[in-house]
Amino acid sequence: xxxxxxxxxxxxxxxxxxxxxxxxxxxxxxxxxxxxxxxxxxxxxxxxxxxxxxxxxxxxxxxxxxxxxxxxxxxxxxxxxxxxxxxxxxxxxxxxxxxxxxxxx
Amino acid sequence: xxxxxxxxxxxxxxxxxxxxxxxxxxxxxxxxxxxxxxxxxxxxxxxxxxxxxxxxxxxxxxxxxxxxxxxxxxxxxxxxxxxxxxxxxxxxxxxxxxxxxxxxxxxxxxxxxxxxxxxxxxxxxxxxxxxxxxxxxxxxxxxxxxxxxxxxxxxxxxxxxxxxxxxxxxxxxxxxxxxxxxxxxxxx
Numbered sequence: 001x002x003x004x005x006x007x008x009x010x011x012x013x014x015x016x017x018x019x020x021x022x023x024x025x026x027x028x029x030x031x032x033x034x035x036x037x038x039x040x041x042x043x044x045x046x047x048x049x050x051x052x053x054x055x056x057x058x059x060x061x062x063x064x065x066x067x068x069x070x071x072x073x074x075x076x077x078x079x080x081x082x083x084x085x086x087x088x089x090x091x092x093x094x095x096x097x098x099x100x101x102x103x104x105x
Numbered sequence: 106x107x108x109x110x111x112x113x114x115x116x117x118x119x120x121x122x123x124x125x126x127x128x129x130x131x132x133x134x135x136x137x138x139x140x141x142x143x144x145x146x147x148x149x150x151x152x153x154x155x156x157x158x159x160x161x162x163x164x165x166x167x168x169x170x171x172x173x174x175x176x177x178x179x180x181x182x183x184x185x186x187x188x189x190x191x192x193x194x195x196x197x198x199x200x201x202x203x204x205x206x207x208x209x210x211x212x213x214x215x216x217x218x219x220x221x222x223x224x225x226x227x228x229x230x231x232x233x234x235x236x237x238x239x240x241x242x243x244x245x246x247x248x249x250x251x252x253x254x255x256x257x258x259x260x261x262x263x264x265x266x267x268x269x270x271x272x273x274x275x276x277x278x279x280x281x282x283x284x285x286x287x288x289x290x291x292x293x
Contacts, residue, residue: 029290038213041106044290051215 010049015074019047020081021065036060106216106282107176107209108289112166119176120289128176129280132163136272140265148261153268160272168279173210177279180220182212219282227277231270238266 009015022032022043033040036057045051053061053073062069110117110128119125139159143152161171169175173185185205212220245252245259252259 039208039216041289042213042215045215051218054214057214 008049009075010051012049012052013075014049014052015076015078016046016049017072017078017081018043018061021067021072022047024081025065032064035064106178106286106289107169110167110176111174120291122284122286122288125176125283125286128167129283132167132276132280135163136160136276140269140272143268144265148257149265149268153264156268157271160275164275164279168276168283170279171275173205175279177282178210178212178216180212180278182210182217184210219286220278223278223281223285226281227274231274231277234270234273238263238270241266 018032022029029040029043033043036043038057042051046053058069058073061072065072108118108120110119119128136156136159139152139156140149143149143156146152149156164170165172165174167175169177170180173179179185184207241252241259242263245263249259255262
């Protein structure tokens with residue numbers, strides 16, 4: 001996993017930014033798991049994209065990070081947050097599009 | 106699923122899938138050995154009944170699922186019953202925990218999902234085996250002479266297979282969960 005997020009969507013077919021968001025806020029899997037009322041292993045499954053969360057859990061994550069759900073999960077590869085926030089769109093390595101996120105803004 | 110097995114007062118790290126797979130293999134080797142011993146001792150007349158209790162004990166100590174204890178959290182997700190004292194067996198094996206944390210018995214949504222999938226897989230195989238066993242029993246009831254070629258009496262074979270099937274029904278969902286769960290990561 002790189003800083004932008006997952007390189008592959010895992011078994012769930014979803015890309016997500018949970019690991020990046022967690023690292024930014026300096027919280028452990030255990031802390032996030034306790035806040036979400038799940039096992040910490042489940043956070044690992046979510047981060048790797050091996051588990052597709054319920055709507056309730058996805059909404060809880062959005063609420064916890066104060067972000068819309070589509071900023072955390074996407075069916076398409078997610079762009080780096082820095083590129084998205086500051087518009088430094090020169091990165092060749094970054095995936096090209098993220099329509100879900102753009103629609104929400 | 107818990108990452109540690111508490112036995113004889115010691116916490117055994119079972120986070121690695123390879124360790125859990127070894128445990129599953131060991132459990133079925135022990136059950137197969139008990140089945141074989143039961144056959145040689147009394148053709149399962151009395152030992153067949155004991156095999157059932159041996160399976161329950163294995164669940165209690167190693168696999169879990171139907172009780173609080175073992176690696177798999179209770180399928181019903183309920184807290185262990187609070188009892189006044191600790192049983193002699195628990196004391197002997199030192200498997201009791203004074204006050205288990207909620208995460209040790211409550212399943213979250215992913216674990217409930219996995220539990221359902223494991224039961225589905227297990228009962229597909231068990232149902233097929235049950236159909237085969239029922240066919241054998243019907244065949245035996247219809248024309249016993251057709252099974253005369255068997256090296257052991259057909260009714261004993263049917264009883265033995267039923268006992269094995271009960272043992273599998275009580276352990277297979279847990280074994281599938283232990284076998285398929287990837288290596289458990291440390292918190293970080």
